Amino acid sequence: MAGYFSRDRHGRRTAHNDRFERALGIAHRWFLDRVGAVATVQYLTAPVDLAWWQPGTRAPLISGGINADGTVALTLYRKLIELKVTDDTYLPEVLYELLITEWAALTGKTVAEVDPDF
Numbered sequence: 001m002a003g004y005f006s007r008d009r010h011g012r013r014t015a016h017n018d019r020f021e022r023a024l025g026i027a028h029r030w031f032l033d034r035v036g037a038v039a040t041v042q043y044l045t046a047p048v049d050l051a052w053w054q055p056g057t058r059a060p061l062i063s064g065g066i067n068a069d070g071t072v073a074l075t076l077y078r079k080l081i082e083l084k085v086t087d088d089t090y091l092p093e094v095l096y097e098l099l100i101t102e103w104a105a106l107t108g109k110t111v112a113e114v115d116p117d118f
Contacts, residue, residue, distance in 0.1 A: 019088050027095035034115050043076040062098045064106050072106050
């Protein structure tokens with residue numbers, strides 16, 4: 001399976017920050033195509049407070065909740081994702097998987113109900 005980003009060619013350097021933001025933009029568009037504009041997606045470069053995270057468990061890559069108006073709010077933890085995903089070519093797919101699985105968990109649906117092609 002080929003990732004979204006092709007390998008670097010002709011000695012071009014990659015801009016790691018730009019790739020994450022582009023990958024997030026791509027994943028967010030894929031996500032919105034499935035669920036509509038009913039979610040807020042943000043990312044934090046470094047989590048300020050991880051008091052809710054239980055040490056000894058997997059590092060949290062995403063968290064979410066439902067606002068009073070019914071909008072789902074999802075937060076991606078960029079640095080933790082970047083540490084886990086070593087190949088940027090798969091970053092849009094990984095981000096989409098995080099978004100769609102968290103959305104499904106918060107809304108009480110299965111991933112197959114949200115995205116039958118997943």
